[in-house]
Amino acid sequence: MAQYAADSSTDDDSDILDDGLLSNAIDESSPFNLDDVPSAVESDDPVPQEEVFHSMFIAREGQETTGRTWEQTPVCTLPLSAFEKVFRKKDKATAANLLLRRTNLRVDPHLTFAPDHPSLLWDASKHFLDFVLVVSGAIGLHAFLPNTISDHTFSVSLDFRLNNKQFKPKFGKLGFDPTGSMMAIGTGVSCELWLGFCPLTHIEDISLADEAPLLNEKKHGETRLSSRHYRMAVMFIASALAQISSLPIHIMHTYGTDEDFTQWRVKEVTNLYDQSTINLRLEDLKALHRYIVSDWDEWVHKAPASWKDDGWLQSRAPLSIACRYGQNQAIASLDPAARGVEEANWQTEREYSDIRYMSMAIATDLTCVPFVLYRDPLSDLITTAIVTSCKPVSRWVQIPEDELLGAHDIIYDSPNSSFRQPVNLEDFPARDPDTKKENNIYDEDGRRIPRFDGLCSHNVKSCGVLINLETIAELFSAMITDDDMAIDPDIIMDDDNLHIPRVNVYPQAFLRKYGHIQCNAVLPHFAPFISKIRKAVSRDTIGRDEFDDHALDDDLDYLNNFPNGLMPPVLLASGCQFYNEISHRIRPSAALHDVQQGRITSALSGAHATTRNAQTAHKMVLRECSLLLPHQRYDNKIDVNDVPRALRLENIYIFQLDSLKSAKRNGL
Secondary structure, eight states, rough: OOOHHTTTTTTHHHHHHHHHHOOOOOOOOOOOOTTTOOGGOOOOOOOOOOHHHHHEEEEEEETOOOTTGGGSSOOEEEEHHHHHHHHHHTOOOHHHHTTTEEEEEEEGGGGOOOOOOOOOOOOEEEEEEEEEEEEEESSSSSSTOOSOOOOOOOOEEEOOOOOOOOOOSSSOOSSSSSSSTTEEEESSSSEEEEEEEEEHHHHHHHHHHHOOOOTSSSOOOBBBBHHHHHHHHHHHHHHHTOTTTTSOBBSSSSSOOOOOOGGGOOGGTOGGGHHHEEEEEEHHHHHHHHHHHHHHHHHHSSOOOOGGEEEEEGGEEEEEEEEEEEEEESSSOSSSSHHHHHHHHHHHHHOOOOOOOEEEEEEEEEEEEEEEEEEEETTSEEEEEEEOSSSSEEEEEOOOHHHHHHSOOOBBBSSSSTTTOOGGGGGSSSSSTEEEEEEEEEESOOOOEOEEEEEOOOTTOOOOEEEEEHHHHHTTOSOOOOOOOOOOHHHSTTTTOOOOEEEEEOOOOOOOOOEEEEEEEEEGGGHHHHHHHHHHHBBOSSSSSSOOOOOOOOOOGGGSSGGGGGOOOOOEEEEEEEEETHHHHHHSSSGGGGGSOHHHHHHHHGOOSSSHHHHHHEEEEHHHHOOOOHHHHHHHHOTTTTTTOOOOEEEEEEEEGBBGGGTTOOOO
16 A cells, blocks of 8 residues: 555656646635635744734733844834825835834724614625535435436536646535545536545445534545546546547547556547547536446446555545535525525526535625615515615614504514514514613514614715624623523534634734634524524434424435434534625635735845746736735725625535435425
């Protein structure tokens, strides 16, 4: 086995390079992740979160310091407005002088609103799908196949020059360790197509797959196949494609011309690489799927003995994995017609009977916005038209009680169905007489019903929303005193991690106490809704269901795949991140953040370059900086009308489809 480990990274790599398989293109596609940094400034010893928290909570202004020279530099405090004046006046001398000392930024009181300010109206009605990871549970291409008989617009593109491509998702569930197991094979409809060579034990025993760590729970190694295993996989796919008569693919030697890989090249035994990509129609993809399913076991059985010496080939099988991120697609529309189309799209996108895991990031824009109530002439419901900006409300108008009663059959005093009570609006004032805050009321589905209409002036300037990093950890506490929330801790964290969720903070723009956060749990406030979904869609277990007192269905054979007949939860909440939506504009990926590329440092240090290549690179950086400095490029990006500035809450959810009721396994 040691022999092949050495094999996979040296001579065989150069042979594959001769075949033209290695791709040198920089792959910038990856999920939006707060802890990503550009490679130009990446460090082997990043600042630990403990040090970030120390600077926020322990290090105080004027505190006596010891340590390195910079830490001994006197600390001064300046308001954020002072920096704005320096920028507006283009005061270069003052800006340069500020670099010589440590400065604490203090946000001016007039530049902020408290979250409970009476002039702010918060809204969370806009939702987006930002990431989807689909993993099949059986050999074949189930994750790629749409749920339709025919589609003349369907096409996928296979590319077998992606052997260097790494599997980048950091959230979600595969059901196995991706280290040395992932093979990128092309692109589908706005998604990446992968084959994951999963251990047979994890395919046959679903409990092993369910126990596998989530992608964010355990750090894995390089995901790409070794060059030796990659060649095996390519030869199998070539043999499957060669059986499709409508494709111009042929193979002359199924296992090459010699057991020694160094004695032959892929191009000598198949024309798979004559085209840079291979486009497949729906019927072609279905045929490829059938051949993979039917031929894998026999192909492995007949493979040369030397191919199986390390045990990898006969202990694995290819599962299909579809990955889509960065799409930022609006979902859950308030328009019933649009929701109907969305449901049909989910149902058509794929056939879910052989899908095992489906992970997704659902983002919600938290905005404090003005809104106008109007009556839909085709309905008796009161509809809300949302203005996607963040402005203070200048005046509040109470919505007449008859309008609220006309729009809702029953109005409750709590979102929790376990102990909520119907309310009589005449006996339940719109505002608390002591606190003057709105007394919340809720509809049948537990959604809050606004009792006031907020109005604002059109000339009020929009503002952004950031997290207060000093208090955000309290929000993730499972101890919620509000009687409206019934918290199930098992929904928020797993049995082995019953402690306060881990919150990582990312201060923005040197504000120290304000910025973005990432957490390995979702807010406890989501627990009742997750529990409600589980109750509605989970299969029954042996005995009586944890969430349901109804008798079991007759179909119990399927439960034999689970220990003691107990299935894992159908829905998991894996983690979340809060960030300002403007991040999508200023840094579509970490590598594209203008002010984190080290360009000025390169321009200064490059003056000492001695080689021709380094001198050429230095000239390019100098020219780029002479045209626009990094902060000017950044300012240009955000200096547009209606730039998105909502606070985005992005939750990662994982559906374990084997625990889903059969009737619900349809995408609806």
